[in-house]
Amino acid sequence: MTATNTRFDMKKPVLLSLISGVLLTAHPAAATDTVAVPKAGLDTCLQTVDRLNRLDCFDKLLGTPISVLSGGASSADAPAPSSQEKPPIATLAHAMERARAAGDDGWQFRYSQVGSNDFLTLPELMAEAAAAPAAPPPPADIDALPEKSAAIYAAQNPGDLLQPGTANVYLTMPETPPADATEPADRAILMLSCEANITTARLILPQPLSLGPHTIEIRTASGRPETETWQAVADGTVLINARGLTSIADITxxxxxxxxxxxxxxxxxxxxxxxxxENLADMLPPLRRACQW
Known part of the structure; x- marks a missing residue:
């Protein structure tokens, strides 16, 4: 039996508007002519109920390049790293860590509306949510709430501020200082984010790497090490995990x-x-709500 293929003309952008809720765009740079897609594979993706799993199915079916999945440029056409100016995401991560209070060892939190450069701390987000018409008033002892209760309250009572696709949420944690580190700038920063409904894990490094893919080994106290490929983007100091499902799986x-x-x-x-x-699970509810997982 001959497999039935569906062919897409890649000489111009292709938009597939699917009843299942997926909007798929193929850019002309992704191929030179046409791509043959097995009908059985297309049917499998169309019948996948979960939104993220459905998107992952189409990525695999059409062979989405890793540079697209990771949000970075391919190593072949990437510009040379520049040390003149830090990328905005690295600037934000360093600003969050500079604002860390003395003795605070927990995850730092920032929120912004998509398209806005105004960033709110968790207490400020709670105050904004309390002021929104749909939000109930905060408890009288709101300033005395521990971070865990504050994060849960923000996730459960966000007004319209954490609606998926409208909110950006960022969490940062610096590396435990190595023996030879003398300044905060010498420390890498792990950043977890939900930006416009896309979950991403990043490493902000003190020294730039060559742009393109880098192998990274991830170890936890339990379980075998996981080896992944992350992408060095921007000026080389930002190492980014594949966005979406891969980042969600790691953070989970x-x-x-x-x-x-x-x-x-x-x-x-x-x-x-x-x-x-230690307090990551306590601080995740707003990020998870903003990215619907």
Missing amino acids: RWRTAPRIQLSLGINNENRALLFEM
Whole structure:
């Protein structure tokens, strides 16, 4: 029996508007002529109920490049790293860590509306949510709430502020200082985010890497090490995990671990970066709500 294929003309952008809720765009740079898609594979994707699994199915079916999945440029056409100006996401991560209060070892939190450069802390988000017409008033002892209760309250009572697709949520944690680190800038920063309904894990590094893919080994206290490919983008100091399902799967594993170790090559040396995870599960509810998982 001959398999039935569906062919898409890739000489111009192709839009597939599917009843199942997926909008798929193929850019002309992704191929030179046409792509043959097995009808059985297309039917499988169309019948996939879960939104994220359905998107992952189409990515695999059409062979979405890893540079697209990771949000970075391919190594072939990527510009040379520049040390003149940090990328905005790295600037935000460093600003969040500079604002960390003395003795605060937990995850730092920032929120913004999509398209806005105004960032709110968790207490500020709660105040905004309380002011929204749909939100109930906060408890009288709101300033005395621990971070865990505050994060849960923000997720359960966000007014319209955490609606998927409208909210950006960022969490940062610096690496546990290595013995040779003398300044905060010498420490890598792990950033978890929901941006416009897309979940992403990133490493902000003190020194730039060559742009393109890098192998990273992830260890937790329990379970075998996981080896993944992350992409160095922007000026080379931002190492980004594949967005969406891959980042969600990693964060889901990390939230139950007391700490994780990320090992990768930096300046021809293998570096093991240690990050504490103890209150990650407590701080995730707003991020998960904003990204619907």
